[in-house]
Amino acid sequence: MPLEWIGISVLWTFLYGYIIVASIDFGAGFFSYYSYLTKKEHVVNKIIDRYLSPVWEVTNVFLIFFIVGIVGFFPDTAYYYGTALLIPGGIALILLTIRGSFYAFANYGGRDSKFFLFLYGMTGLFIPAALSTGLTISEGGFIVKNGEKIEFLGGALFRSPYSWTVVFLAIVSILYISASFLTYYANKAGDVPASEQLRKYSLFWSGPTILASVLVFWGLSHHNPIHFEKAWNISWVFICSFLCFLAAVYLIWKRKFLGFSFIAVMMQFAFAFFGYGYSHLPYLLYPYITLQSGLTNSTMGWALVLAFIAGLVLLIPSLVLLMWLFLFNAKYIRNEK
Amino acid sequence: MDSVFWSRMLTEETLAFHIIWAAIGVGVPIFISLAEFIGIQKKDVHYTMMAKRWTRGFVITVAVGVVTGTCIGVLLSLLWPTFMQLVGNVISLPLFLETFAFFFEAIFLGIYLYTWDRFKNPYWHWLTSIPVIIGSTLSAVFITTVNSFMNTPAGFKLDAAGKVIDIDPIGAMLNPATPSKVGHVVSSSYLISGLLLAGLAAFFILRGRQHIYYKKALKLTMVTTFILSITTILMGDISAKFLAEHQPAKLAAAEWHFETKEGAPLVLFGSLDPKTNEVKYAIEIPKALSILATNNPNGTVIGLDSIPKNLWPPLYIHYLFDTKVSIGFYLLFITAVFLILWMWKKGNPFHPIVLCGVVIAAPLSFIAMELGWVFAEAGRLPWIITGIMKVGEAATTAANVKLMYFLFSGLYLLLAIVACIVLYRLFKGKPAEAELKAFEGGIS
Ligand code: HDD
Ligand code: HEM
Ligand code: HEM
DSSP states (O other): OOHHHHHHHHHHHHHHHHHHHHHHHHHHHHHHHHHHHTTOHHHHHHHHHHHHTTTHHHHHHHHHHHHHHHHHHOHHHHHHHHHHTHHHHHHHHHHHHHHHHHHHHHHHTTOOOHHHHHHHHHHHHHHHHHHHHHHHHHTSSSEEEETTEEEEOHHHHHHOHHHHHHHHHHHHHHHHHHHHHHHHHHHHTTOHHHHHHHHHHHHHHHHHHHHHHHHHHHHHHHHOHHHHHHHHHTHHHHHHHHHHHHHHHHHHHHTOOHHHHHHHHHHHHHHHHHHHHHHHTTEEETTTEEHHHHOOOHHHHHHHHHHHHHHHHHHHHHHHHHHHHHTSOHHHHTTOO | OHHHHHHHHHHHHHHHHHHHHHHHHHHHHHHHHHHHHHHHHHTOHHHHHHHHHHHHHHHHHHHHHHHHHHHHHHHHHHHOHHHHHHHHHHTHHHHHHHHHHHHHHHHHHHHHHHOTTTOSSHHHHHHTHHHHHHHHHHHHHHHHHHHHHHHSOOSOEEOTTSOEESOOHHHHHTOTTHHHHHHHHHHHHHHHHHHHHHHHHHHHHHTTOOOHHHHHHHHHHHHHHHHHHHHHHHHHHHHHHHHHHHOHHHHHHHHTOOSOEESOOEEESOEEOTTTOOEESOEEETTHHHHHHHSSTTOEEOOGGGSOGGGOOOTTHHHHHHHHHHHHHHHHHHHHHHHHHHHSTTOOTTOHHHHHHHHHHHHHHHHHHHHHHHHHHHTTTTEEETTTEEHHHHSOOOSOHHHHHHHHHHHHHHHHHHHHHHHHHHHTTOOHHHHHHHHHHHHO
């Protein structure tokens, strides 16, 4: 496989990983706050805490990995996106910082504060909204080069219907992913009331997720017809995604095989996300950076690939250990240990 | 021009804030692990309790370290896009490796925190602290190699058009500055973490806590920090010799050494007339600079006269360097005093004066670290990558950096305040004595 394909596959996979683990986290923040508002916090919050406490730092590293990796493999992206995105990037960063630190303060500092909970819930919606505009921007039209100067057209982004459909999709997806996972997790913990409550959330958000996906396609067809056409050519991928969606909703509806239903949710997003990414190529930033033009020199590229393989050898066993201890350990989930 | 200035301010502020928490993140796991190990070996619950209490505070500081680190990671691309474009081509390997170190640390920190009572054999739990140590120390090592690269770039060539060619990622990582810098940074991070814990223990004894727990904590940290002050000073000396060879401008500016000559004297303290560059009120030690820089009383030390004036680093770094070195020797002194009084049968290492000295050492050591960084970074000016790229050419051309500066300043202020309040609340009303009693009561 050529270097640029290895690079982008690795990065895209990690971004996918981030989307799944971070969605669970972001959505959980919102559900915590929502159930506090509706006086149901005693039902779901314990489950949420139990899962999130050991893993929040790991979630953050997924994002760092993606950012450092893309600068490493495709240094031009640092130049274009970096120059253009000072303000939106800075604001997303501030939100992310507030969220991470306050989560740790509330959780390890051992103090339940409504204000912390509020911040945690709200940033859980705003951060994905802000981060998702990164993908919108990559479609082109919002970063332009005038001579040597790189400019960001924030106003155009704000007025673009496509951009809003992406934001909408991001928000409903995290709620849907998160609720589906937590339904499974609560069920595994034998916590019937929590599982029932989360099941309702999950079913509730499944409809808007599909609606938003359709809207995004519609938006894309107007904003970047070339990309839309490429996506259309591999429409089977998106059909697979939809079938996974049906399977997931059916299983949750029937309260059966909740583990499989979450796997179906992951597959649904995997198909959609990789299909989207594949049809996006070769552009990393339309029309300025392509996979080939942006690639780092091959010595560095292969060094990074080797480092990546060595890193995985270390990481995979550690991640398995983490999951074995906290995710698939029924005793831990049930709070017996 | 404006965005260059504000980019500098924002970078400096973010780094200066991050390194406080990062250094704690690098060093404290060593002490936690040590205490837990001694606790298991000696079957002494005091040490186990020490490890638990330190861990509880540690997670709060780690959280701030993680989020501010994320800020730097992203801000580097936002504020220095041209720099990152070049860095991406030459030195992204250690940055990439660093993320694996973070991963490793993050995973095992989660495991360490939530498995205190899950293993029958306590050594298993202790073992999970080792990857945390490895992960955090390696992240310091990797990021320091990047900083070393900025000081002494290596592992690539520039062609006529200014494009990088002949790239050697390992060579870039193991550039001439790497050994001395990594050694000094890691050793000083351990040192200041130990002093932080020692300072807290000494503070509580001074406040009248009688329990043997605090004395044990103080003894443990004092022995280790004594050794670490020696290694830090040694590594500092190696760093100075490195500067003499590879970054003579930085050393000359730090020592106010204007003329290249043999047998150069060392200028201690003093003040500089900004117009005439005349040094006043300084202590001059004949030949000492030559000894420091070259191990030879008659060695030649390059002075500022050999460097074009527009490439001089700022001369105020002399004050930073002297203050830092003074603090370094103070740290060695106070830890040595404690140990001597402890060894000496009639001595009382817990004398209030000694304890006060230990308490002061904690903030002083953090000041020394900040001064060290400002010295090292400002001494690189006007370059962002020595000899390759100047700070002014590297900064973003975007407007509104000033706004970002103020937003982030507010953020760091908020973080600092809330973190302190949370830490205070965490331990207020929960002295070790009470916890130990509950703990021992539970066992018997
Ligand atoms: C507690 C912290 C601490 C203490 C006590 C010392 N240092 Fe230090 N010093 C650092 C913490 C530090 C640092 C923060 O870790 C720096 C900043 C950049 C670096 O590489 O390490 C540093 C940099 C630094 C440099 C510049 C290296 C470079 O730019 O490449 C020199 C020459 C010294 N130190 C020398 C010394 C000497 C002779 C000391 C004797 C007492 C000393 N340091 C004590
Ligand atoms: C340009 C400089 C730096 C950058 C870009 C940087 C980047 C980062 C990032 C992205 C994180 C968050 C990782 C996570 O999510 O877990 C982080 C945390 C950390 N950084 Fe930095 N860092 C810098 C300087 C330093 C220095 C000088 C040290 C050590 C002396 C250091 C040591 C650490 C450690 C140990 C952590 C883990 C958090 C903790 O345990 O406290 N970093 N850094
Ligand atoms: C990739 C890594 C790094 C980059 C891009 C970077 C960049 C810069 C830049 C551009 C400045 C401004 C210099 C000036 O104009 O005053 C600066 C200053 C500074 N940096 Fe670095 N640096 C890096 C690594 C580090 C590390 C690892 C540390 C330590 C934790 C550090 C600590 C500082 C400090 C304390 C200053 C303030 C110096 C002053 O006041 O002039 N830097 N850095």
